[in-house]
Amino acid sequence: MNTLVNKTALVTGGSRGIGAAIVKRLAAEGADVAFTYVSAKDEAEALVKEVESTGRKALALQANAADADAVKGAVDATAAKFGKIDILVNNAGIGIMGALDQLTLDDFDKTFNINVRALFVGIKQAVKYMATGGRIINIGSTNATRMPFEGGAIYAASKAAVQGLTLGLSRDFGPQGITINNLQPGPINTDMNPENGPFADFLRTQLPVGRYAQPDEVAAFTAFLAGPEAGYITGASLNIDGGFKG
Numbered sequence: 001m002n003t004l005v006n007k008t009a010l011v012t013g014g015s016r017g018i019g020a021a022i023v024k025r026l027a028a029e030g031a032d033v034a035f036t037y038v039s040a041k042d043e044a045e046a047l048v049k050e051v052e053s054t055g056r057k058a059l060a061l062q063a064n065a066a067d068a069d070a071v072k073g074a075v076d077a078t079a080a081k082f083g084k085i086d087i088l089v090n091n092a093g094i095g096i097m098g099a100l101d102q103l104t105l106d107d108f109d110k111t112f113n114i115n116v117r118a119l120f121v122g123i124k125q126a127v128k129y130m131a132t133g134g135r136i137i138n139i140g141s142t143n144a145t146r147m148p149f150e151g152g153a154i155y156a157a158s159k160a161a162v163q164g165l166t167l168g169l170s171r172d173f174g175p176q177g178i179t180i181n182n183l184q185p186g187p188i189n190t191d192m193n194p195e196n197g198p199f200a201d202f203l204r205t206q207l208p209v210g211r212y213a214q215p216d217e218v219a220a221f222t223a224f225l226a227g228p229e230a231g232y233i234t235g236a237s238l239n240i241d242g243g244f245k246g
Contacts, residue, residue, distance in 0.1 A: 003227040005030035008082040010075065012036045012065060012122065013092030015044040017190035018139065021215035022089055023047060023058075025223045032057035034078040036092065038064050057082070065092040065118035066110060075125040085129040087226045090119045091139040095192070097151040108154050115158035119165060123180070132177030135226045136169075138162050139218075142186045142241040148206050149199075159184070163237045170235030179234035181225050186241025187212045208243035 009026045013019040014035025020043070023035050033051060037044040037060060044060040051058035059081050063070040079085055093115045096107045119138055127134070143152055144159035166182040173180055187203045189195040195212040204210055221240050224230055 001028060002030045003229075004087070004223070007031040007086040007226075008078070008084055009033045009087035009089065009226065010035070010078045010085055010122075010126065011089040011091055012063075012071075012074070012118070013038075014089075015040045015047060015060070017192065018185070018188060018215045018218050019089075019091040020047055021219035022091060022222050023051065025216070025219035026087065026089075026226065027051045027054055027056040027058065029223050029227070030056070031087065031226075032082055034059035034061060034074070034081065036061045036063040036065070036074050038062070065114045068117065068121045071118050071121045072125045075122055075129070079129040084131070085126050086131075086133070087135045087137070088122060088126045088130075089137045089139065089222060089226075090122055092118060093139065093141075095152075095155045097155065099151055100153065103154060111154050111158050112161070115155075116161045116165065119162065123169065127173070127176075127178065130176075130178055133228075133231070134173075134176075134178035135230070136173070136178065136180040137222055137225050138166055138180070138182045139222075140166075140182045140184045140237065142184045142239055142244050144184060144237070146244060148245065149202075166237065167235045174234060179225075179231065181230075181233055181235070182237040183218065183221055183225065184237055184239045184241065185213065185218050186239070186244035188218060189214055206245045207241075208245075211242065213240065213242060 015037035063074040
């Protein structure tokens with residue numbers, strides 16, 4: 001613990017699920033944390049109080065990742081509040097599933113706007129406030145390379161794009177001493193894909209460990225990548241997926 005003392009972090013999509021677990025873990029490691037949310041105001045306010053009860057500072061920012069100006073505004077507001085940004089965690093994302101003849105161009109655009117464009121916008125803005133030792137962590141998906149069911153084409157494509165963006169930007173940021181990595185979860189027990197949900201029995205057959213992960217496990221990996229011991233890891237796409245077969 002306390003590996004992130006005197007650090008400031010921004011987590012997108014941080015009011016619940018994996019995002020909330022990341023917010024709490026970064027705060028437990030000593031960071032002050034801002035996070036964005038779209039509509040879960042009560043959950044966001046409760047999370048702020050929980051973080052502040054530990055002695056860390058917290059800031060909840062309403063910002064839709066589909067809105068580029070809102071993403072920029074959240075980054076600027078974080079820097080204005082805390083004076084800098086040391087850690088950016090791009091967690092906000094959506095998954096629109098369906099057969100090709102059911103999917104629309106709007107589905108495609110919304111998926112890429114939130115899962116890819118928002119990362120580009122947020123990263124571009126955040127590095128203005130980052131110094132040497134900065135950390136950028138994108139939350140992608142193991143579905144970038146393994147898709148065990150029908151209907152996941154545009155979701156998989158968007159997460160594969162995150163792989164490419166991460167790899168390319170590692171070249172840009174290396175000389176600045178900023179690392180960027182892509183963390184790829186498999187099935188995680190969240191309200192979007194609960195461990196007792198309709199897909200769970202099938203997905204467990206694809207998992208050698210035989211279970212879903214909990215959000216805290218993803219948060220722990222994120223905190224490691226944000227910390228001082230991960231300074232030689234960059235441009236990587238790292239699975240946390242229980243050996244997911246796909």
